[in-house]
Amino acid sequence: MVTLLALSFMISLFFVAYGRRTARLLGRAHDLHAVQSMHTRPTPRVGGIAIFGAFGLSVIFAPASISQSYALFSMSAALLFAAGLLEDLGFHVSPRNRLLAAAGASLLVVLLLGVWLPRAGIPGLDAVLGYWPIGIPFTLLLTAGIANAFNMIDGVNGLASMTAIVTAVAMSLIADKAGYHAMVHLALMLAGGVFGFFLLNYPFGKIFLGDAGAYTLGFVLSWFGIAILLEAPTASPWAILLVLFWPVADMLLAIYRRSRRKADAMAPDRLHVHQMVMRALEICALGRNRRRIANPLTTLVLTPFVIAPPVVGVVFWNNTINSFAAVVGFGIVFFASYVAAPALIRRFRINAENATPIQKTVAKWHKRETAGDRKAGGF
Structure with a gap:
């Protein structure tokens, strides 16, 4: 775990130091003006290379009993990683094609390992x-959806990577309780690899996860x-859902929100929870x-809400009724x-009547922002 953490950190540090010298590593210039953008300056978007590098190396440290199947799984994940990396490097890969790449990678896992x-x-x-x-299409939909969900929450510094670390640690705890010790090692190695990247991504956003990193995680x-x-x-499957609650809930909310506006389900917007909190x-x-x-600060504010469902999932790891009730409650x-x-x-925005000049400027900006939301069909 320490080795993978160090590897991820060193790869991330390399791109922080040299990424700004290569325009291709910064993605496309117009990404800063995209409707969902939460950042204001060009930054290397290739943190996924650090994540996948650590994930690939973890094959060497995998328990012998699963090393072959884990290697095949890593090869399958490489398909999705490649599609995301092309997008991060500025080669346009549409959201639908990235989703198809996720489904294709899952289909490869099914074919190679015979599981769903x-x-x-x-x-x-x-x-x-x-x-x-029935089982295979359901599995492809589920795994591709969760891959896309992690990409959706990747909007502010540290949120997606912190969520991935919490999820991996929670899965390792459930695996330990269930006696599945191989997964304890795999999940903790993944958490270590992500943490190496996290150290440079949070709080100042020196490097971004990118589509390759988010989809892969x-x-x-x-x-x-x-x-x-x-x-x-x-x-319990519902305990596993609790562990993955935040990205799944945000994705379902986005689908519902866009369906109400009769918008493309894959079209980006600025109405995700983390975007609302930051604004x-x-x-x-x-x-x-x-x-x-x-x-x-947005990530810091959301951290307790991201952590709470996985904690409950670990507590109710083998209790389907309580896990289901917790999913409904959350x-x-x-x-x-x-x-x-x-x-x-x-209600709590700055009162324009008693505001300072700076506060009035903020209030006017808020008026423009909310007007834009209503025009887009939000709320």
């Missing part, structure tokens, strides 16, 4: 998941969850020109908080 999601903790569905015409963690369900019959910090407290503070709180957020921002 064994159960979902849903009566009726579990009875038919063992049949490949979501893909690997989704399959780690499936592996636990395959090897630990007592583990709330700017509008209500910091001001627009403090984004370098608001960006990492889901209600998540969606209710999002719906209430605009009203809270309006």
Whole structure:
């Protein structure tokens, strides 16, 4: 774990030191003006190379009992990593093609290892998941969706990588409780590799995860969850969902939000939870020109909410009823908080009548921002 942490850190440090000298490593210039952009200056977007480098090296340290299958799994993940890296290097790969690459990588895992999601903790569905015409498409949809979900939450410094570390550690704890010791090692090695990158990504955003890193992390963690369900019959699928709660909830909210606006489900917007929190910090407290503070502070504010579901998932790792109830409870709180957020921002924003000139500027900016949201169909 320490070796992989050091490797990831050194690769990330290399790109921090030399990445600005190569325009290709900074992605496309217009990315800073994209609707979902949360950053203001060109920054190397190839942190995924550090993540995948550590992940690839972990094959050497994998337990002998699973080393061959783990090597095949790593080869499959390389397909998705390559698609994401092309996007990070400025070669346009559409969201749909990246999603297809995720599904293709999962299909490769199924073909090479002959496994797919064994159960979902849903009566009726579990009875038919063992049949490949149902089980394989469901698995492809699930794993590709989670890979995409991690990409969706990759918008502020440290959020996606911190979520991945928490998820990996929680999975290692569940695997340990279930007696699946090989996964304990794999999950902790992944956490170590991500942490090496995290040290340079948070709080100042010296390097970004990029699509290659975000998609790869979501893909690997989704399959780690499936592996636990395959090897630990007592583990609850709903506990695994709790471990992955934040990215999955954010993705489902985005799908619902865009369907209401009759927008393309793959079209980016600026209405993800982390974007709302950062804008709330700017509008209500910091001001627009403090984004370098608001960006990492957003991750700090969201950290307890990201950690809470995985903690509950570990506690209820083999209790399907309690895990399901926790998913429902966290889901209600998540969606209710999002719906209430605009009203809270309006209530606590700077009062224009008694504001200083700087505060009035912030209030005017907020008015333009909310008008843009309403025009886009948000809220």
